[in-house]
Amino acid sequence: MKQRDQWGTRLGFILAAVGSAIGMGNIWRFPYMVYENGGGAFLIPYFVAVFTAGIPLLILEFGVGQKYAGSTPATFRTLKEKWAWIGWWQILVCFVIACYYVVIIGWSFSYLTFSFNLGWGEDTAGFFFNEYLHISNGPFELGGIQWHILAPLAMVWLVCWGVLMCGVKKGIEAANKFFMPALFLMVILIMARAVTMPGAVDGLNWLFKPDFAKLGDIKVWAAAFGQVFFSLSVGFAIMITYSSYLSEEADINNNAFMTAFINCGFSMLAGIMIFSVLGYMAAQKGVPIQEVVKSGVSLAFVTIPQAINFMPGATFIGILFFLSLLFAGVSSMISICEACIAGILEGFKVSRKAATSLLCGLGFLVSLVYTTGGGLYVLDIVDHFINTYAVLLGGFIEIVLLSWFFRLETIREHVNRTSDFMVGSWWTFCLKFFTSFVLGYMLVMKCVGDIKTPYEGYPLEALGVYGWAVVAALPVVAVILAKSDSLGRKE
Incomplete structure (x- = not known):
């Protein structure tokens, strides 16, 4: 039996885990969340969420991954035979995310090239939506493939294929040892320049000015927990997969705290x-900063x-x-793909070359839809439904099963045995009651909201096809895979 891959060093694992957690959302979503939900006051529920949900979940997934040393389907099957489909569900979620996340990385690559001559011009919104994306009139008007978008997308898939082909130590670990220090350095350089510019202080005041009245709004607390949950890459196969490559002596608790704090x-x-730059722009235009604050792709590619x-x-x-966006995106993309590859490798007993080629080849074909004129609409809908329901529901089911239908103390005893400091009953309480x-609550509220008000005003047909249908198909396909993989077949 071939020995399972392992990380070469503890630093390599930490950087890979951080590389997965730190994505483009840290750059374009977190600042807006702080601004919109009480400024400096938002940091209170945010850090409460880090200590009561983020770190406990990381310890849980690191512990489960290290203890059972397998892909997510294999791990859930080991815990209980009939749970294997949950692992496949999480892997399918990763696959869907990879197929649209890669196109945003491709946009970042294009904009990196535009940076050399500021090729986006003065009307950045018109350039992005009309000249670059050639956006259509709606989600069912796909139009043709935009070849200038397809080319960078193909390059990103090729880079991921190359890194993943090299395996855990020589590929993923080596890549993150370059990407993560470079990413931090670039962000610090931009920040150091931005904070010295006129208007930067005003931008930071808007970011951190506390509105303590917001602390009485349960939606703000839900937003904080949502930010922590999504930012740390928990609940959808990645951290269980990465920790399955740890040695038996790895310090789980320390690794979890370090990953969470570095991400924060x-x-x-x-x-x-971001807010130093926005403050400077508002000052130069002579407008209030509220008029220039955006989130998501509009912040990154327009504002x-x-x-x-x-x-x-x-x-x-x-x-x-844009180089920092590219590095943040690729490091996360690699982790998403590796979770899928590990499942294919162990579930169907194929080589890493075959699993990687299958994943990247199939992913490339699916991602073509996002290179069309209607690709942005499809991406927006799929992203909303996958993150709101597939990721959140998958994570919720995982926590409930492991906390209530599996002896959680088994994992606590395991992580304490290998760590410098021990976690106590607070860890069990947080997972069983608080986080669950x-x-x-977040699932119910988001579902009620989507039923009351169609997401972003899209036609119900589009939400049904690109949203609800995709989410509903994942558990069905997951059950089929669980019944057909080699681990589930009777020898």
Whole structure:
């Protein structure tokens, strides 16, 4: 039997876990979440969420992954035979995310090239939506493939294929040892320049000015828990897969705390960087900062390029910013794909080369839909439904099963045996009661909201086809895979 891959060093695992946790959302979503949910006051529920949900969940997934040393389907099957489909469900979620996440990384690569001559021009919104995306009139008007989007997308898939082909130690670990230090360095350089510019202080005041009245709004607390849950890559196969490559002596508790704190630290740096730049742009345009604050792809590909146009050394800042987006995206993309590859490797007894080629080849074909004129609409709908229901529900089911239908003390005893410091009953309480309740509440509220008000005003048919149908198909396919993989077949 071939020996299972392992990380070469503890640092390599930490950087890979951090590389998975730190994605483009840390740069374009976290700052807006802070701004919109009480400024500095939001940091109170945010850090409560880190200690009561983020770190306990990381310890749980690191512990389960290390103890059972298998892919997510194999791990759940070991815990209980009939739970294997949950592991496949999480892997399918990873696959769907990879297929649209890769196109955003491709946009970042394109914008990196545009940075050399500020090719997005003065009307950054018109350039992004009309000239670059050639956006259609709706989600059912796909139009043709945009070849200038397809080319960078193919390059990103090729890079991921190359890294993943090299395995855990020589591929993923080596890549993250380069990506993560470089990413932190670039963000610090941009931040150091941005905070010295006129208007930067005003931007930071808007970011961190506390509105303690917001603490009485349960939606703010739910937003904090949601940010922590999604940011740390828990609940959908990645951290269980990564920790399955740990040695038996690895310090689980320390690793979990370090991963969470480094991720939080990067989010803070990104927030300071983004709002310093937005404050400067607002000052240059003579408008309130509320008029320039955006979130998501509009922040990254419309607002920030517009802000860069105003900045001294615009070309250099543009290169650094989009290179940082590219590195953050690729490191996360690698982790998403590795979770899938591990499942294929162990579930169907194929080589890493075959599993990687199958995953990347099939993923490339599926991702073609996002290179069309209607790709942005499809991406927006799929992303909303996958993150709201597939990821959140999968994580909720995982926590409930492991906390209530499996002896959770088994994992606590295991992680304490290998760690420098021990976790106590607070860890069990958080998982069984606090985190389970919050995630359940979030699921119900988001479902009620989507039923009352169609997401972003999209036609119900589009939400049905690209949203509900995709989410509903995942557990069905997961059950089929669980019954057909080699682990589940009777020898």
